[in-house]
Amino acid sequence: MLRALAAARPGRIALSDNLIEVRDVDYSRGNRSIFRDLDLTIARGNVTAIMGPSGTGKTTLLQLITRQLNPGKGQVIVAGDDISKYSISELYAMRRRMGMLFQNGALLTDMSVFENVAFPLREHTRLGERLIRNVVLMKLHAVGLRGAAYMMPAQLSGGMARRVALARAIVMDPALLIYDEPFVGLDPISMGVIAKLIRQMNDALGITSIVVSHDVKEISEVADYSYVIADGNVAASGRPADLRKESSELVRQFMLGLPDGPVAFHYDAPDYAEQLLGSGTD
C-alpha cells in the first residue's frame, strides 16, 4: 500500500490515473440516507473540488475516503487498495501519506505553532532536533508564517490558524492533501491566500488535492475538476467553467447562488395562511 501511494509522488510510475475511486457507496446516519450508490474518482495530480449545498454529506465523503467512517455498502479504493480491508496499522500507514486540513484548523491548543507542525515528525520519525527545526521552519515559510512559529494557536486569526494547519498537513510530504471547507469564515484576503496555497502546494509538491467547499467562486479558480453532490449522489461533474453551463436546474442554482430553486428557500411547513389564521395551536 505504501509503495502504491508513494507511486503518486513525482518521478515514480503511476499505477493508474485515479488515486481514489469511490464505488457504489451507500452511507446512512441513523434512518437518514446520506449517499446512495455514490460513484466518483479522484485523478492523480489534480485539484478536485467536491461542492454542494450544506448538509449534503461533503465532509462525510472525506471521512469515508480516510476511513474515519465505514460505508454501509460499496468500496473506497485508495491507490488500488480497498481500504475497508486494512488493519489499524495499515490504515495508519496510509494516513501518514495523507494530509488533512480541518474546517477550523484543529491545531492542538496546548502546543505552540512550531510544536504543532513538528508533532507528526516527532511522532513518526527519528529525525534530530536540528533537522526537525529546519523542516518545520521551511514548511512554515511556505505558508508565510515563519514569523509566527512561537505563537500559541489562541493568538492566531482564523486564516493564520488554517495556514499553520496546512503547514502541519504537508510536513510529512504527503501524496494526498485533503481540505475540508478551507474558505469558511475567512476574509477575502485570507481566502485568496488559501486558494493560492492550495494550487501552489499541489503543483510544487506534485501531489493530489481534494477540496470540499461551497465557495463556488474561490474553488472554481483553483480546481481542475469538480463534483457537485446533491441528494446523496453526484448531480454534476466536470471542469468548473463547464459546470456553469450545466442544464440541471439544481446545479445552476448552486453555481449561480440563486436563493430559490430545486433547493427551496422554505423548509417544509404547513400552509402559511392556514397556520397564521387557523385555529391550530402548533
Add this chain to the structure above:
Amino acid sequence: MFRDVWNTFIIFLRDTGAMCLFFLRLLQYTPSVLVRRFNLVSYQVYNAGALSLVVIMISGLFVGAVLALLAYSSLEQFNAEDTTGIFAGLGLTKGIGPVFTALLFAGRAGTALTSEIGLMKATDQLSAMEMMAVDPLRYVAVPRFLGGVIAVPLLTAIFTSIGLLGAHLVAVEQLGVDVGAYWQQLQNVVDGPDIHEGITKSIVFGFVASLVAVWEGYNSKPTAEGVGRATTRTVVATSIAVLFFNYMITAIYL
C-alpha cells in the same frame, strides 16, 4: 413505567460494559505509554495532582479540625478526651481521607480532564490526531488516566497528613488535650491494616475517578451542551462510584 425502568437498566448495563472495555484498552496501552511517553504522564501528574494541592491541603486542614472538635465534644462526656487522636486518626486514614480526596479530585481535576478532552473532541483535535496516524487514546487518554491514578493516592496521603495536623491544632492547641497523649494514642491504635485499607481505597478511587473523567470526556457529545453535561456526569458518577466502593472495601476489611 416498568418499561422505562427496564430501558434505563439496559442502558446502564450497556454503558458500564463499554466503560469496562475502554478501561481494558487503557490498561493495554499503559506499559508502552509509561515507557515511551513518560514525559506526558509526569506532566499530567503535575496537572491533575500538583495543581490540586491547595484545595486538598486547605480541605484536609478543616476536615481534621472538625473531626477533632466533634470527637472531643463527645469524648469529653466520658472523660476520654485524650483519645481524640484515635478518632481523628482512624477516621482520616480509613475513610474520610480517601473519600474526601477522591471527591475533591473529581471536582477539581476530573472536571478539568473531562472538559479538556471534550473540547479537544469538539474542535476536531482528536480527529486531527487520528488523521496524523497518532492514536488519541495513547496520546491523550492514557497519560491523563495515569496522571490521575498516580496523583490520587499521593493527594490522599497529603490530605490525611494535613488532616491529622488540623486535628492536632484543634485538640492540642485549642482544646488543651495533652500533646503526648494525642500522638501516643494515635500511634497505638492506628495500625498497619488501617493504613493498608486507606492506601487500597486511595488506589481504587484513583482508578475510578480518572477512568470516569477520561471516559466522559472521550464520549461527550462534541457540542457546548454535550461537554457541559459530560462534566456534570463526571462529578455525579465519580461521587456515587467512590461512595459505593468505599462501602465495599470497608466491608471487606472488617
